[in-house]
Structures are given as C-alpha cells and as structure tokens.
Amino acid sequence: MSTQHHLLQDFLDSCQTRIDEELNRCLDRSSASDRLLEAMRYSVLGGGKRVRPALCLGAARAMGHTSDNALVPACALELIHAYSLIHDDLPAMDDDDLRRGRPTTHIAFDEATAILAGDALQTLAFGWLADAGDFAAQTRLSMIRELARASGHCGMVGGQAIDLESVGQTLTLAQLESMHRHKTGALIEASVTLGALSSGEASAAKVNALTEYAKALGLAFQVQDDLLDIEGDTQVIGKPQGSDAARDKPTYPALLGVAGAREHLDAQLNHALHSLEDFGPEADPLRAMANYIVARTH
C-alpha cells in the first residue's frame, strides 16, 4: 500500500505538473478581452487535483501509452470541469463564495464575467479537441462526440438540472445514483474513454473494462464526497450538518446512514478494482487513483 501510495503520488504529481504547464501555455494566447481571459485563467489555473486529466492520462497508460498524446484531451476535460464549477458556484445555482480556499470566479470578478468565462471555457474545450493534431480525424471526432454526450443535457448538465429539482425531495437510491451518474459520473467516464481513445487502440474488451472501472469510480467519488461533507465539517460522524445537508440536498448518508454509505463506497471501490483485473501493472495508476479517491480527506 505504501508503494502504491508513492506510485500514485508520483503519477499525480507528474500529471498535475504536465497539465498545469499545458493549461498555462494554451491559455496564454490572445483574447478579445483581457479581463475575460484573466477570469478564464483564474478559474482554470487556481489549483485543483486534476482528477479527470489524471484519469485520462491513467487510462491512456493502461492501454499501453506513456506519451504525452493524451495531454490535450486531458486539458479539454479540465476546461469542461472548470466551466461547470464556475456556473455551479453562481448565485442562481449553488451560490458559493469560496472554492479551493479562494473567492469563486463571480466574487473575484463579477457575475457577468463569470458566466462568460464559463461559456468560453466550454467552447475552448471543443476547439482544442478539434485541433488535437496528434490524432486521426476520426479519433478527434469520437472524442468530441463523447465529450459532448458526457457534458451536455444527457450528461453533466442534465445531472445538474436533476440536482436542482431534487432539493427538498426524498430520492430513492436509484434516483440518487442516476443524478450522480449524470452530474459527475458521465465526465469521469468520459475522462477514461478519452484516454483510451487517445491510445488509438480499438480493443473493445479493454475499453469496456475501463468504462466499468470509471462508472464504479464515479459513484465511489460521490459517496465519498457526501461522507466528507458530513465528517469534514463537523468531525462528528453520523451527524449530517454539512453544506449539502444544510441545503436539504439528498445524500448517500441521508439515505443509507453513514455505515451504509461506507459499505456502498467499499462495494464501488471493489467493483472498480475488479474491472481492472485483466490489466497488468500498466493500470497501477488507475488502481491507485481508486484507492486515493476513497482515502481522500478533502
């Protein structure tokens, strides 16, 4: 576990460095408005664990590729994630003033600029994929199609809409999972799919295994988020006083109890790891990512 921990740390560090460098480089070009570009850079370059890019690079490596080919799709995924956070934080949505310890974009700039920065980051993600010259045209189109599917009204944005409608509602476990599968799961799945696509390999069995991994991981990620929301805030296990609970949002602990949510988390983790059983050490970063997501404390 300690070796795996170091492997993960090395892998995540290297991902973060490469992703941050690439994002910084690519977001340093001209813009019609300096202030808009500044807001885009503020939102994207303000830290973040780069989980989705790391999954993308990890999936590429699991398919046997260690080159930097997958960097552009990895960055495109991060742009989509960043745009969704900006819009999610807006007063009309979650109305959050802080993210990663810094003022959210609409606080640091203004609401209009935040809306536009989110819009422009989404556009840029698709533009970057279309321009990703290392890949065949068909591969780029597959990536664009997958990213659009995962982030649009049948994926992430659709999940955010379900989330809005669910405030104050009692959901079944199936409904809660459907919401998260759309809201966060779809983009996590796309991260792995884009990584697999970037390898150019067409082994359907391997891609399916990675997709299974990603699905389980996405759910585990959300269960852990819900648990952290309780435990991280109050240090009192089982007392739902986190911000989601305060907003009357449905959560796993509210539905399953804390112990039940932990069991659910473990089951998803095991399923994620099990999905990778036909892979060798080339999938170790993905295995380590799964363990990391369960073990993370923030």
Next chain:
Amino acid sequence: MSTQHHLLQDFLDSCQTRIDEELNRCLDRSSASDRLLEAMRYSVLGGGKRVRPALCLGAARAMGHTSDNALVPACALELIHAYSLIHDDLPAMDDDDLRRGRPTTHIAFDEATAILAGDALQTLAFGWLADAGDFAAQTRLSMIRELARASGHCGMVGGQAIDLESVGQTLTLAQLESMHRHKTGALIEASVTLGALSSGEASAAKVNALTEYAKALGLAFQVQDDLLDIEGDTQVIGKPQGSDAARDKPTYPALLGVAGAREHLDAQLNHALHSLEDFGPEADPLRAMANYIVARTH
C-alpha cells in the same frame, strides 16, 4: 427589387420551415431532465428569423449546393445563437424580461435552468457537428474549429465581454467595430463559412469573397440594430432613447449621428453586394439577405 423581395421571402420561408422542423425533430430526444429539455426547446423553438441558418444555407447555395446537407451546421449555428441570447438576457448580463414578445428563458423557467439550458445548447451544437455524417471527417473538424473560434473568447463571447466593459465608455469607431466584429460579426461570418464548407468545395477565392460579404453584412446588421433601437422605440428619428442608449451603451448613431450611421450602413451594404460580383444567380439569396437586413424594421 420586387422579384428579389419574393425570392428572398421564398428562400427565408423555406429556410425557416426546414430549420424549425429539423430543430424540433432533433431537440425531441431524451434528456436527463425533462424540465431542462423543455427550457432548451422553449429557447430555440420560440420563433426567430433564423438569419444565421439562412446565411449558412445561402452560402451553400452560392457554392452551387441546393441539397439539405447544410441543415445540420445551420442548426448548430442557431443553437449557439440561442444559447448566447439566453445568457445575454440573464439578470447579471442585460437583464431582459422579454425576447420576441415572450418571457425570456430565466423568466419563463428560472435563472438556474436558463444558465444550464444555455450551457447544454452550446454542447449540443458541437455534438451535432461531430455527428454530421454527410460530411467527411476533416470537413466536420473544420466546422467545429470554425464554430469554436467564432463563438469563443476570441469571437462572440469575447465581444460580449468587450460590450460589458464598454458600458459608460466613449469608444472610437474602430473600437466599436471591433466590439461588434467579435460580438455578432464572428458568428455571422462563421454562418457563411460553414455553409461554404458544407459544399465541400475548396475554391479559396470564392470562400474569401463570401467571407468579405459576411464581414460587411455583420457590421451592417449591427448598425441597423442600433438605428432600430432609436427609431423603433421612439418613432423620433435622431433622438436616442432606445434601450441601448438608456443603458449608456456605445452605438453607431451616438458616435456618427443618425445620418452618419445611415451612410455607414449603406457603405457596408454596398461592400457586401460588391463582394458577390463574381457569383451568378446562385448567390441571389445572399444578395437578397443583405438588402433584407438593411430594410428590416424589427
């Protein structure tokens, strides 16, 4: 002029019908959230002159193509336009309650749903282009690249940011034109470019001529908008009491006077028509569109 008027009416009617049918058909698929899809449909299918789709279809025809090939890119352009209007109307932006005589999306639904509907429509535009199977992969990528360039921070969204920054400022004519070239011009240009790309023809001279046409048309469109904002509201020519003036936004009439703005409009119209001089009757719809834009009263 009367013949041209009929030609235009036929062309516009046929464009509107085909575009509305296609949008209605394609926006009738599943979504994670019914309410979100309803908001998307409300925003896209609520009328509108479909100027950008008509320009796209008109440019395809000017390149010798009369098929329905260009319908998908034409619809993608309309999705981008619709998303930009939803976000533009938000309280944090222009704070408009009415559009085309109906409540704006955030009034008819709510602000959060409006933000998400705009986001999802943008995503969908890129997804549709990636899926536009009638075109070669490289053509689809060119369209996606062009649409991203025209609508992102170096195009439309960048122009909206300049617009925000310009409220209360005195701009030079060059600055005002730069703002409009980004804010509305870029997407109008892209409409023509996507239409030309859809024909599969690579005649650079023709594409350049169409781009010139589109640039002039985009500016003419905006000058006319500014003039209508004055004249439409107050019926008193030369008295700037329209909503832009009320918001202290820079306009052509404010900068050039009403007579000067009219001269500027005529010059752009002439330039647009002049750009088409090497085309035969196949470009008549584009010629008629130019005259229509200058003659329109709303």
